[in-house]
Amino acid sequence: MKRILAVALLVSIGISAHADPAKRSGYSYAEPETRSIQDDDFANPGMLWVETGEKAWATADGESGKSCQSCHGAADGMKGVATHYPKFAASAGKVIDMEQRINLCRENGMKAKPYKWESQELLGLTAFLKMQSRGMPVSVSIDGPAAPLPCQGQGRVLSAARPA
């Protein structure tokens, strides 16, 4: 339930959760009434997550005594980054999503414990990072090292099942 809510909130922030071929944000399919709520940041419950994430971004933690900001600077430097996730990460040797990326930085960069799955901080930081790309089209790579993405496999299964 929490997960569904989080996805809905992230979508409401303006980035589609998956790469659709037309590369349009869920926003462009929304009813005018939904859009006007999304346009008004104060009325958008997703903004509470974004605020939690903003705080976490600047909070030092772990043995390194660093925050996300210590290494990455102001969050607007992350503009566009979220549009490429899920993405192949050479350091992990696999395709990872934004939550996994954040936890890699927690463990390797901050020498801190990874956030619990669906914790306030992890959901908040994910929302906050996606916020930096608000309104930008999704740009997920499904070739090269990212080729075995599950959604691509599903496509193959679907087309194989279709009658000739």
Ligand code: HEC
């Ligand atoms: C000690 C420095 C350091 C800290 C602290 C750190 N990071 Fe990173 N981060 C990096 C480095 C270096 C990379 C890129 C290299 C790699 O793939 O590991 C990176 C990559 C990223 C990326 C991927 C960027 C892209 O273009 O795909 C995101 C998102 C990110 N960090 C978020 C965070 C968040 C959120 C935090 C705080 C929880 C954080 N980082 C803390 C050093 C750090």
